Amino acid sequence: xxxxxxxxPIMIGPSSSHTAGAARIGRVTRMLLGEEVKKAEIYFHGSxxxxxxxxxxxxxxxxGLLGLSVADERMRLSRELAAEKGxxxxxxxxxxxxxxxxxxxINAFGAGGKQVKVQAASVGGGSIFVQYLNxxxxxxxxxxxxxxxxxxxxxxxxxxxxxxxxxxRMNIATMRVFREDKGGRAxxxxxxxxxxxxxxxxxxxxxxxxxxxxxxxxL
Amino acid sequence: MDHSVxxxxxxxxxxxxxxxxxxxxxxxxxxQSVEELDAYMHEVLSVxxxxxxxxxxxxxRSVRGLTxxxxxxxxxGVKAGKTAGGSLIGRMAARALAVAECxxxxxxxxxxxxxxxxxxxxxxxxxxxxxxxxxxxxxxxxLYVAGAFGLVIAHRASISGAQGGCQAECGSAAGMAAAxxxxxxxxDAAQAADACSFALMNLLGLVCDPVKGLVEVPCVFRNxxxxxxxxxxxxxxxxxxxxxxxxxxxxxxxxxxxxxxxSSLRETGEGGxxxxxxxxx
Numbered sequence: 001x002x003x004x005x006x007x008x009p010i011m012i013g014p015s016s017s018h019t020a021g022a023a024r025i026g027r028v029t030r031m032l033l034g035e036e037v038k039k040a041e042i043y044f045h046g047s048x049x050x051x052x053x054x055x056x057x058x059x060x061x062x063x064g065l066l067g068l069s070v071a072d073e074r075m076r077l078s079r080e081l082a083a084e085k086g087x088x089x090x091x092x093x094x095x096x097x098x099x100x101x102x103x104x105x106i107n108a109f110g111a112g113g114k115q116v117k118v119q120a121a122s123v124g125g126g127s128i129f130v131q132y133l134n135x136x137x138x139x140x141x142x143x144x145x146x147x148x149x150x151x152x153x154x155x156x157x158x159x160x161x162x163x164x165x166x167x168x169r170m171n172i173a174t175m176r177v178f179r180e181d182k183g184g185r186a187x188x189x190x191x192x193x194x195x196x197x198x199x200x201x202x203x204x205x206x207x208x209x210x211x212x213x214x215x216x217x218x219l
Numbered sequence: 220m221d222h223s224v225x226x227x228x229x230x231x232x233x234x235x236x237x238x239x240x241x242x243x244x245x246x247x248x249x250x251q252s253v254e255e256l257d258a259y260m261h262e263v264l265s266v267x268x269x270x271x272x273x274x275x276x277x278x279x280r281s282v283r284g285l286t287x288x289x290x291x292x293x294x295x296g297v298k299a300g301k302t303a304g305g306s307l308i309g310r311m312a313a314r315a316l317a318v319a320e321c322x323x324x325x326x327x328x329x330x331x332x333x334x335x336x337x338x339x340x341x342x343x344x345x346x347x348x349x350x351x352x353x354x355x356x357x358x359x360x361x362l363y364v365a366g367a368f369g370l371v372i373a374h375r376a377s378i379s380g381a382q383g384g385c386q387a388e389c390g391s392a393a394g395m396a397a398a399x400x401x402x403x404x405x406x407d408a409a410q411a412a413d414a415c416s417f418a419l420m421n422l423l424g425l426v427c428d429p430v431k432g433l434v435e436v437p438c439v440f441r442n443x444x445x446x447x448x449x450x451x452x453x454x455x456x457x458x459x460x461x462x463x464x465x466x467x468x469x470x471x472x473x474x475x476x477x478x479x480x481x482s483s484l485r486e487t488g489e490g491g492x493x494x495x496x497x498x499x500x
Contacts, residue, residue, distance in 0.1 A: 001370070001373055001374070002242070002243060002246040002247065002370075003239055003242055003243040003246070003363070003366040003367070003369075003370055004243060004247070004259065004366075005332075005373075006331070006332045006365075006366045006369035006370050006373060006378070006395075007260070007263055007329065007331050007332075007340075007362050007363075007365065007366040007369070008259075008263065008329060008330060008331070009329075009330055010262065010263065010266050010327065010328075010329050011327070011328065011329075011330055011334065012325055012326070012327055012328075013321065013322030013323060013324070013325055013326060013327075013328050013334050013337070013434070014281070014282075014322045014323045014324075014325060014334060014335075014433070014434040014435070015334055015335070015434050016330050016333055016334045016335075017381075019325070019334070020330070020334070047432065050432060050488075051431070051432040051433060051488075053282070053283070054282055054283040054431060054432070054433040054435075055282075055432075055433060055434070056282055056325050059325070071266075071327055073326075073327055075325065076325040124379045124381065124382075125330070125332075125333065125378070125379065126330065144248050145248055193248065194248075218249075
């Protein structure tokens with residue numbers, strides 16, 4: 001936590017956890033999808049399921065899926081904005097076992113045929129934590145500039161990423177790797193001390209081992 | 220970094236705002252210079268100002284309609300001479316309601332330290348500016364001072380109602396605002412710490428009991444109570460009254476009290492005001 005988490009964030013009310021956090025979860029889902037959202041299935045668990053209407057958590061998630069930031073005044077009218085932009089959505093309560101009280105699951109379908117499923121919790125003060133990505137257990141917050149790489153578990157994959165970041169003279173602050181099975185689906189989450197240039201992202205995306213490269217920035 | 224008011228006072232040598240800037244520069248991923256930090260703080264001030272104006276609208280209503288339009292009523296009451304407390308505190312109270320109601324109506328606000336307690340700092344700073352003519356640069360410095368105390372509170376105790384009750388939200392904001400007032404009125408760093416202590420000890424034990432789980436009742440009205448405590452706490456310190464308990468110990472006590480609160484009084488919407496029969500219909 002830093003001083004601007006105390007004097008900030010600048011956000012649309014009424015609740016940092018139920019509104020700003022919800023918007024960030026929508027936004028991170030859109031970023032992970034990597035294209036415009038055509039349709040989204042939204043599931044609210046716990047306290048979200050009880051108070052989503054009064055806290056505008058529905059409008060916040062929808063706003064985030066449309067790419068709005070937590071401070072965007074169009075949040076209040078995001079349902080209308082979704083209709084205008086042709087984004088369909090459904091909202092249902094869900095009961096999960098052993099999940100944080102403010103958890104959302106979003107199954108998002110993109111305009112170009114991509115699909116992503118995200119389970120994330122709003123953990124307070126507008127901060128979020130992504131717990132599952134496409135049903136695989138992960139763990140990242142996106143609080144710092146974060147590179148999310150979805151790949152196959154193959155020898156050298158991590159070396160390739162760190163090599164390319166080193167060439168770009170970029171420092172890795174923290175790094176976590178998640179994987180399903182040996183040789184199966186894997187995810188790397190790298191928190192960086194600076195923001196990578198587009199050129200670097202393009203080269204990372206061109207690598208055979210990497211299925212999806214997402215930059216999470218300024219959620 | 221040692222998170223204590225004691226070390227803050229030792230490092231600051233009287234200039235808390237400068238230390239706060241240094242802390243942020245070390246931790247900010249995006250900002251590379253003090254100028255960039257200050258640009259953000261000026262934006263904060265401008266959002267606070269807009270929210271105080273928007274929340275003053277007569278016909279403002281929250282999403283569920285539990286609050287809205289009260290800031291307008293209070294400001295009109297103050298102008299018409301109906302209130303007992305006088306103009307300064309009346310205008311400050313009306314602004315606290317305005318920002319808190321703007322928040323409840325899904326308007327844009329600055330969480331300071333949280334959305335539920337967002338009315339306190341803007342009400343205090345903007346009304347003191349109106350009264351005494353402080354510049355925006357002075358208000359920005361006051362925000363850094365408030366932020367420094369808030370950061371210590373967040374690390375030693377909590378700024379989350381779900382964790383520590385409303386003392387952690389409106390209480391923290393009142394403590395931060397009291398320190399900011401002392402800064403603006405020319406008090407020294409030790410007096411700012413005393414003001415923070417006085418405000419915190421007055422709100423120790425305050426429970427978080429939102430009706431229907433929403434940031435409306437009693438939240439918006441508690442923002443008003445908190446400004447009066449911040450103001451009187453700062454006045455005590457500015458007059459040379461020394462708080463018998465060091466600020467760090469008051470903050471630690473707040474943590475212990477928060478830990479002792481039952482879950483029904485920590486943002487679950489069950490006990491306290493939320494449990495009142497007429498609010499459970």
